[in-house]
Amino acid sequence: AQSVAQPEDQVNVAEGNPLTVKCTYSVSGNPYLFWYVQYPNRGLQFLLKYITGDNLVKGSYGFEAEFNKSQTSFHLKKPSALVSDSALYFCAVSLGDTNAGKSTFGDGTTLTVKP
Amino acid sequence: EAGVAQSPRYKIIEKRQSVAFWCNPISGHATLYWYQQILGQGPKLLIQFQNNGVVDDSQLPKDRFSAERLKGVDSTLKIQPAKLEDSAVYLCASSSGLAVTDTQYFGPGTRLTVL
Secondary structure (H helix, E strand, O other): OOEEEOOOOEEEEEOOOOEEEOOEEEOOOOEEEEEEEEOOOOOEEEEEEEOOOOOEEEOHHHOEEEEEOOOOEEEEEEOOOOHHHOEEEEEEEEEOOOOOOOOEEOOOEEEEEEO | OOOOEEEOOEEEEOOOOOEEEEEEOOOOOOEEEEEEEOOOOOOEEEEEEEOOEEEEOOOOOOOOEEEEOOOOOOEEEEEOOOOHHHOEEEEEEEEOOOOOOOOOEEOOOEEEEEO
16 A cells, blocks of 8 residues: 655745645655645646656756655755745655556645745 | 646536536547545545556446546546535546656546535
C-alpha cells in the first residue's frame, strides 16, 4: 500500500519570504513523487516530479522540491513567495520501478501568501 | 493546444437519481483518468483507460458507477443511483502515454451535489 501525508492543512507566509509545504510518503519500494497546484474553480496543474537522479527537482513558477529518502519526505519550496502562489497544493506518490502504477494523493495544503 | 474539457461544470440532483459526466481529453492522449475529489481530500482514482480499454478500475464502485470510452477519445462517467456521499468534484485527466511518470493534464472538474 502507498500513502501520502501533508501534515499542515494551512501554511501562511508573507510575500517575499521563503515558503515550505511539507509532504511525507510511504511506499513499498522506490517512489515516484509529484506536486500539483489547484487554483479555485480550476483543475490540478502539474508542478514538478521526482523520478530518479538529483534529489533537488526544479519545476514551474520557481518552485522546487527536495527528495529525502531517509526521511521519506518531498517538501515543496520556493525562495520568495508571491501573493499569486496562494492556492491548494497536493503531493502524490506512486510506486517506482514500474510504469503501470497509480498515484495516491495527499489531502492538500492551503497556502496563503499575504502582501 | 486545447486542454481537457469537461461538462457540465456543476450538477445538483436528488439522491437515487442518475447523472452523467462527459470528458474530452487532449487530442492524441492515449490515457484517460477519472478521479473523485471529496471536499477536504485529495483526488482518488476511480478508473483509468488506455485508448478504449480499462487499465485500472479497482476503486470504482461498480454497483452504481460506470464509465466508458468507446472510441478511445472522449469518455462518460455515470452514477446510477446517486447517494449523498457521491457529492464531490469529478476530475478528468489525460496523458500522452500509459506510464505513471507521464504528466497528467486535468480538466476543470464537475462539481456534483446530491441532495
